[in-house]
Amino acid sequence: MKGKIVIVTGGNSGMGLATTIEMARRGAQVIMACRSRKRGEEALANAKLKSGSDHIELMLCDLASLDSIRSFAEEFKASYSVLDVLINNAGVVAIKRQLTADGFELDLGVNHLGHFLLTNLLLDTLKAAEQGRVVVVASGAYKIGALHYEDPTLSRRFNPAKGYARSKLANILFTKELAIQLEGTGVTANCLHPGAVGTNIGVNRETGFGRSMLKLLSIFFLTPEQGADTAIYLATAPELREVTGLYYYRRKIKELSPRAENSAEAVRLWQWSLEQVGLN
Numbered sequence: 674m675k676g677k678i679v680i681v682t683g684g685n686s687g688m689g690l691a692t693t694i695e696m697a698r699r700g701a702q703v704i705m706a707c708r709s710r711k712r713g714e715e716a717l718a719n720a721k722l723k724s725g726s727d728h729i730e731l732m733l734c735d736l737a738s739l740d741s742i743r744s745f746a747e748e749f750k751a752s753y754s755v756l757d758v759l760i761n762n763a764g765v766v767a768i769k770r771q772l773t774a775d776g777f778e779l780d781l782g783v784n785h786l787g788h789f790l791l792t793n794l795l796l797d798t799l800k801a802a803e804q805g806r807v808v809v810v811a812s813g814a815y816k817i818g819a820l821h822y823e824d825p826t827l828s829r830r831f832n833p834a835k836g837y838a839r840s841k842l843a844n845i846l847f848t849k850e851l852a853i854q855l856e857g858t859g860v861t862a863n864c865l866h867p868g869a870v871g872t873n874i875g876v877n878r879e880t881g882f883g884r885s886m887l888k889l890l891s892i893f894f895l896t897p898e899q900g901a902d903t904a905i906y907l908a909t910a911p912e913l914r915e916v917t918g919l920y921y922y923r924r925k926i927k928e929l930s931p932r933a934e935n936s937a938e939a940v941r942l943w944q945w946s947l948e949q950v951g952l953n
């Protein structure tokens with residue numbers, strides 16, 4: 674990965690931080706796309722120390738704000754004309770129903786629509802790479818997801834599983850349609866389930882609520898480094914140069930349930946998402 678340019682969204686915590694450290698160790702120039710300057714700067718110092726690399730930088734990007742995503746893409750393109758790997762890793766599980774700055778339900782807004790806009794804004798730089806890759810950190814939770822076009826903000830009967838599972842189904846449908854649209858460009862798009870991993874997911878950043886439960890359960894979980902392994906594999910393995918549109922678990926292709934293999938749904942989601950984020 675020497676000299677390759679890599680963006681990791683949510684690079685300050687959990688698997689994103691583990692991915693940042695490992696990619697930097699392998700010689701990449703890593704841009705941590707983070708929403709909080711404070712958490713980002715702390716993680717940046719930590720990542721530089723652990724990787725022994727100075728080739729890591731922080732750029733602010735709040736995926737819950739379309740303006741912030743656009744500013745991030747502009748800032749990135751002001752410094753770089755090529756992007757080798759985009760790792761759409763950031764993710765959130767809303768415990769209560771919340772809306773983003775643009776009025777999207779939070780999980781869908783951050784996990785899917787934020788990454789949808791970000792990826793589209795960066796496509797020209799990915800195409801300019803020798804072999805660009807998009808890696809999407811999805812989840813096996815997609816299996817209980819549904820898209821709910823009739824109530825996109827989940828104003829009726831919200832529950833955390835419904836919001837999160839929908840966003841992760843959207844991650845997979847997005848990856849599959851992206852792979853089709855990128856055919857012939859040399860850019861690949863694949864997604865993965867990392868397993869059950871002990872990170873900060875579900876922990877309230879302000880109050881710390883959820884942290885003690887996480888500690889209690891941590892013996893059952895993979896470490897962030899173990900959880901990041903498949904994303905790093907998809908981002909780096911030379912044998913995957915021409916592999917695209919697939920879902921992985923533990924470095925192996927995993928069959929999807931029919932709802933995530935529905936190409937008509939993937940096209941519908943793509944069109945709907947274009948309208949939501951204001952792309953033509």
Ligand SMILES: NC(=O)c1ccc[n+]([C@@H]2O[C@H](COP(=O)([O-])OP(=O)(O)OC[C@H]3O[C@@H](n4cnc5c(N)ncnc54)[C@H](OP(=O)(O)O)[C@@H]3O)[C@@H](O)[C@H]2O)c1
Pocket residue numbers: 682683684685686687688689706707708709712734735736737738761762763764765783810811812813866867868869870871872873874875878
């Ligand atoms: N942990 C698991 O068992 C598991 C299982 C399946 C899939 N996943 C997926 O794995 C990915 C990584 O999660 P993780 O488990 O490593 O959790 P984590 O430690 O909570 O990390 C999530 C990252 O996403 C960032 N993020 C949240 N909202 C954001 C926003 N609006 N804009 C930009 N960044 C934002 C967080 O930033 P802050 O630190 O500033 O909040 C953090 O850096 C997620 O996509 C998650 O859905 C996790």
